[in-house]
Structure formats: C-alpha cells, structure tokens
Amino acid sequence: MTELLKNRTVPVLLFVLLALVPVYASLFDDRFVLLFATRILILALAALSLDFILGLGAMVSFGHAAYLGLGAYAIGILAAHDVWEAWISFPVVILVSALFAAVTGAISLKTRGVYFIMITLAFGQMAYYTATSLSAYGGDDGLTMWGRTEFFGTDLFANDTSFYLVVFGILLGSYLFLKQVAASRFGRVLKGARQNEARLNALGIDPFKYRLAAFVIAGVMAGLAGALLANHAEFVSPAYMSWHRSGELIVMVVLGGLGYLHGAILGAIAFLALEEILSGYTEHWRLIFGPLLILVVLYARGGILGAFKGRGK
C-alpha cells in the first residue's frame, strides 16, 4: 500500500498543481502564466506520447515532431477552408496522424537500433519538406489562422481558461489511458519485446504488431498535441516538424525520466521553464543549454525522477 502510494504521490501532486494554474492565473490576473502553462501542457502531451514508445518499447523515434505538424496542419488547412468545428477537424487530425503513423511505422519497425532512429528522422524530414512546399498554405512562412477551433459553436477553445482546461483534460485522459495500457497485457508485451525479443517469439508472440499499434497510439496523441498547438498559437508553421523539435521532445522525455509517463510531463515543464529562464538572461541561451544537456547525459542518468529514485534506494 505504501509502495502504491509512493508511486502515485508524484503524478497526483503534479496534476493537482497543474489543475490549480488557472486559479492562480485568475487570482493574480496573470495571463502570461496561463498561456505559458498551456504551451507546456501541449508539448507535455507530445512528450508523453513519445515516452510511451521510447520508454516502454525502446523505440527511439527521432521524427515525433512530424505528428505535431500533421495535427497542426490538419487544423490550419481545414480552417483555411472555413471548417472550424472540432467535431469535423479533430477526427480528421486523428485519422491523418494514425494513417501516417501506420504507414511510416510499418516500414520503420522492420528496422532496428540506429536504422530505426534514422528512418524515423527521415520520415520526419519528409513531412517537414512537404509542409514547406505547400505554397497554397503558406509554404516556408507558415499559415496564420484567424481564430480557433469551435466546439459546437461555443468558444471553448477561444477562451484562455477553458482552453487550458481542455488541454489539461486531454493530457490527464491520455496519461490515465497510457497508464492503463502500460499495465495491461499489451504493455507487458511491449516491455517484454524491449527486454528480450527472442523469448517473446518463443512464446508465440509477434512483437511487430504490438509495436506498430503502440506507434500509432503515440502518433495520434502527438497529432492531437499538434492540433492544440495550432489553436494555441493560431499559427501553423513547418518549424513545428523540424528535427530540432523532435530532438527537444526526446530531451524532455529523458530529462524527466524515461518510462515513467509522468516523467515526460515533468521533463516538458523543466525543459520549457529552463528555456524561458535562460532566454530571459541571454538570447544565446542555447550556449548554456547545450553543455547543460551534455552534462545531464553524462552525469545525471535517469533524469529528474531517476534522481529521486536513486536517493530513495
């Protein structure tokens, strides 16, 4: 029981604190914090989905930002054709990301190790260059949306506070869903495939379709994050899918602690807060962040949650 409590303390605390952000924002009339927190939660959703395949299944996808872009472009392009209703655009987002994940996953998952890293990277670039050549939808410059997605005609997305709650709800739902999946037979097969594929084969289980299913789930979630990101910025740009963004998502996951799921959320908070603070000091914040990242990789294995765990043992 205490073990169970210990395992749940951090995520419960995390989500309670996140739920209190709008309260804080309205008390102190701090719109910046609310918008910044919304952005963090959206990228946390993408990082969470990446942790699901990276932490559980050891699939180092280096093209995960492509889904952010796919989701964002689906919303942006529909909006350009005057389709604003969430009941049309969100299913489209889900369908497009699932399709892209299924096709690229089926090819990528035939490979292993470093080939997988590079082929996912290449697919990410493919999506990126496709977006830059969409001259009808802004090409390199991106696409400005003149508004946000409507929800049955209401302004659920347009109001900052309710939009934050929508994002929060999707993140919480996704987290609980992935937690369930991880604990199920499906999740155990994924973990088993990471540890010893030969044994799994001997049991008569083909890990390929489990991996592919996980890849599609993660893709759809990241696609949703992209759809939210487009609404948040009211702007869609190829930069959403640049490989730097894919790298940053991996950094978030590893920074928080690989494989915990809520670690990815912590990592996203830490990454974006650090970026915000450092860029407040100097525009060349990457000069500090780069070496910091190297130091984390070299000396702080296990990320934020790993540090807690290491001390506890």
Added chain:
Amino acid sequence: MSATLLAVQTLNGLQLGVLLFLIAAGLTLVFGVMDFINLAHGVQYMLGAYLAVAGYQLTGSFWAALLFALVVSLLAGLALEFLVFRHLYDRDHLDQVLATFGVILFLNEAVKVIWGAAPLSVPIPDLFDGSLQLMDNLRYPVYRLALIGSGLGVALLLYVLVTRTRIGMLVRAGATNPDMVAALGVNIRRLFMIVFGFGTMLAGFAGIMAAPILSVEPGMGDNLLILAFVVIVIGGIGSIRGAFISALLIGLVDTLGRSLTTDIARLLLPPAAANDVGPAIASMLIYILMAGVLFFRPSGLFPVARS
C-alpha cells in the same frame, strides 16, 4: 528538358553527391568502427566552412585558409572527442543522440555569437576561377568541377587507405569485431581517436570546399547531416563503398528530381496543380527511395557484417 540542362543538372547532382560523400564517409566510419552515432557531424562541416572564412579573413589566400581550416577542424574534432564523445562509446544510442544534440545546440549558437547570423562567403580561388566550355552551349564553373574532382580524389585515397594499409586493415577489423582487435593488442581507443579525427577532418574539408559556392551560415550543416544519414542508411552503415555509391545516387536523384518532377507532374495534372505537387514530390523523393531500399534490404545496400 534539353540535353544541356540535363548535363548541367547531372554535374550539379555529382557535386552534391561528392559533398555528401565527404560528410557521410566520416559518419559511417565512426559509426562502423565505434558503434557511435554522431549527430554533431553536421556542425563539424559547418565549422569547417566558418574556419575557412576566418582563415581567409586572416590571410587573404584560399590555400592558406584551406590549410588553416583543415588543421583547426582536426583539433576541434579531437577536443570534442576528448571532452564529450569519449565518455559515450559505452552508452546506448539514445544517450549518444542526446549528448551530440547538445553539441549541435552549442556550436550552432557559438558560430552565431562569433561570426553573426548573416551568411558569409569565401571568394573562389584564382586558380579555379572562370568556367569551362564542356559542350556546344554548356559552360560550367571550373571550381565546381574541381570540387567534384577533389571529392573523387578523396574517395580514391580512402579506398587505398582502407584496403591497402595496415591502419585500414585495423579499421576494417575494428568494424567487424572490436573486442577481438583489442584482445590482439591493438590500442582500440587510439584507433578510435584516429578514425574520429580523420572523419572530422573530412567533414571539415567538405565545409571548406563548400564555402566558396554555398552561403556559410549557422545551421548550414543540419540539412546536410540528415541527407548524410539517408546516404549511410541506404549504403549500409559502416560501408565506405556503400556510402560512396549511395552519396552519388542521392545527389543525382535529389538534383535531377527537382528539375524533372514538375515536368512529369505537368503531363498528368493541370499546370497550377503541377507547380504545387512537383516540388513537394521532389523533396520527398530521396526519402521515398530510402524507405524503399530499407523495406527490401533493412541493413542497406552494402551491409557490413558485425559480430
């Protein structure tokens, strides 16, 4: 498309292929021998170009700049190996990706601080100035021909080094079974360092050669790095021969694809749509090629046996 245009585009494709080979050769050697995935290889190419600019500003001579940039590229690569990469050889690929990503962030920003964000350039050396009459109505810049020639020269040199010398034999042996090579009394760490330094110098050389014809700017290595990854994945990671063949293949497919796809799309689609679809397909072409190759041969065209 006319024969002249085809010839020009073929030469342009070869030129891109040669640049890609210079970068991919180091990348594939480092990966083949050390099982080390170095994302920072692209910024080392960029560093080579910036050093050429700095060398030119100091001396006013392309040749002195070439020498200066080669030496400093090598030193910078060895310093990076000593400070960062050396501690990552025993780690998994994820850690290597992350740490070298950190190096990219740092170096891309560092050149911005030192040289500014505006594109820089190095003039073409006098020796290779002007252009050559290749066909009736085709003139092609001498420098670009020299670039293709020097790339092919490096490829030949590498071939001789890898297949005919003792160090090349050790590199090949190290790529197949590093533990056995170490057990036979070869200082594998020193071998790693030589291979790494050499690979860095090749990337730096590519950067120097590109400096007079491409704009030297922060992030210039990032796109080429991705292309170099595509090259070594298609060629088979660890294979120099594979890297050479697939670099030329990628260079040609990418360059010719860009001028041909719109024409082909026009045959099937109305002109306005073709102008949209053509470039999109052109930029996807090499990735489609890679996906196709990997689907049928998951370890590339020239897989290296590893034990």
